[in-house]
Amino acid sequence: MATVPRLPPKRLLFISALSVVLGGAMAFGAKLILWLIAVITNLSFFGRFSSAPATAVGNHLGFWVMLVPVIGAAAVGLMARYGNRGIQGHGIPEAMEQVLFNESRISPSILILKPLSTAVVIGTGGPFGAEGVVIATGGALGSLVGQRLAISPVERKILLAAGAAAGLSATFNAPIAALLLAVELLLFEFHPRSLIPVSLASAAAAALRQKIIGSGPMFPIPPLAAASGASFLSYAALGLFMGLLAVGVVHAVERVERWFEHLPVNWMWKPALGALAIGILGFYDPRVFGPGYGVIDGILGAGLSPTGAVKMGGLKLAAWIVGVASATSSGTLAPLLLVGAGAGTGFARMLALVFHGAVMDPRLAALVGLAAFFGGMSGAFLASMALVIETTWRINAFAPLLAGCAASYLMVRLLSNENIMTQKFGKQGREVPAGYAADEPVHTEAR
Numbered sequence: 001m002a003t004v005p006r007l008p009p010k011r012l013l014f015i016s017a018l019s020v021v022l023g024g025a026m027a028f029g030a031k032l033i034l035w036l037i038a039v040i041t042n043l044s045f046f047g048r049f050s051s052a053p054a055t056a057v058g059n060h061l062g063f064w065v066m067l068v069p070v071i072g073a074a075a076v077g078l079m080a081r082y083g084n085r086g087i088q089g090h091g092i093p094e095a096m097e098q099v100l101f102n103e104s105r106i107s108p109s110i111l112i113l114k115p116l117s118t119a120v121v122i123g124t125g126g127p128f129g130a131e132g133v134v135i136a137t138g139g140a141l142g143s144l145v146g147q148r149l150a151i152s153p154v155e156r157k158i159l160l161a162a163g164a165a166a167g168l169s170a171t172f173n174a175p176i177a178a179l180l181l182a183v184e185l186l187l188f189e190f191h192p193r194s195l196i197p198v199s200l201a202s203a204a205a206a207a208l209r210q211k212i213i214g215s216g217p218m219f220p221i222p223p224l225a226a227a228s229g230a231s232f233l234s235y236a237a238l239g240l241f242m243g244l245l246a247v248g249v250v251h252a253v254e255r256v257e258r259w260f261e262h263l264p265v266n267w268m269w270k271p272a273l274g275a276l277a278i279g280i281l282g283f284y285d286p287r288v289f290g291p292g293y294g295v296i297d298g299i300l301g302a303g304l305s306p307t308g309a310v311k312m313g314g315l316k317l318a319a320w321i322v323g324v325a326s327a328t329s330s331g332t333l334a335p336l337l338l339v340g341a342g343a344g345t346g347f348a349r350m351l352a353l354v355f356h357g358a359v360m361d362p363r364l365a366a367l368v369g370l371a372a373f374f375g376g377m378s379g380a381f382l383a384s385m386a387l388v389i390e391t392t393w394r395i396n397a398f399a400p401l402l403a404g405c406a407a408s409y410l411m412v413r414l415l416s417n418e419n420i421m422t423q424k425f426g427k428q429g430r431e432v433p434a435g436y437a438a439d440e441p442v443h444t445e446a447r
Helices: 009-046 062-082 092-101 108-123 130-148 153-172 175-187 192-212 229-261 267-284 293-300 306-325 333-354 362-378 381-392 395-415 423-427
Strands: none
Touching (some): 009 130, 009 153, 009 192, 062 108, 062 267, 092 130, 092 423, 130 153, 153 381, 229 333, 229 395, 229 423, 267 306, 293 333, 293 362, 362 381, 381 395
């Protein structure tokens, strides 16, 4: 790896100051996007104008509820056709593409159309999370600021990553996870020139979030008992299972994508076809619609039975695969967290049946499954662990998380060269950095 040049002190100070401004802006941006999603959800499923947090559960639309996601996806298809096709996708891979292959230049129209289109999709029942669109919007804002100023591509990349990290920090109240996600998926470097500005953006977004969105953990769950030493092997086994599941899901997305690509229908209508399948699943269980934060709370807090957790994880996974494969405007984090939590609970239940007694705490297994599945699917190994700790405030889960996430990451690396974030680049024959390392020392003979 080539030596990474430092930014001159004045430039570093300038980029850091811009990053703090981006962090503050994205706290307000997250609030606005969450407000818009709530308004559209209330209008779509209950016919009322309200910004109160809402889900589709309890709607009285009957069979007509199946058409609500179709209407939203059709609207997004029109936005993509007559606005910017770059709104398709789940946000982070598109930001990675601009960083790696386009000098971090994102079209200005994405800044408006991406949050609007994804808010429409989620508000009409799309099984995606709000955090993905906030990350994409923050990245677009950082890129746009960088394009309007006389700065280098490297500095523009830092601003893009700072905006994206601020988006995640503001949505999930997880500033450290946001920084690590930026390092692992956007910066592809571990250097003060980028760590300092992105850290400041993430911290500013989290600090302002406390005032305008709220404080406390995203998923407040009851205290967890510390895992016993004998149980660590079971959490590592859970991680291996989650890694295997992640590889299978990435292949499933690829297969369904190919099916959609070969449909004799104009590309702008394919998201609506995918949304029809989502509508059918949501008619069966309305909890499929929307981000599913309440379902995640229920699984982590043991409010759902193991059978219920596995069922919801399976339904959410099916809806998410169809939505992503149909190339709608979507997101990744919340659905993957829900699926991982459900699978972790199911794994703990399976071990209990095999060994005729509890081997793992089901709630801790859900927590480890959540992180291990997201880490395996995204390649964000460190961010996945930090995200769980910051969103639950359960620091005593760190050791099982480390065992599970490392095992999941190992399984994915052994079986596949791609994850859900790099899949599109693999199909295009474009290489994505798999890591970074210091230069090898140069040895010279003594004279």
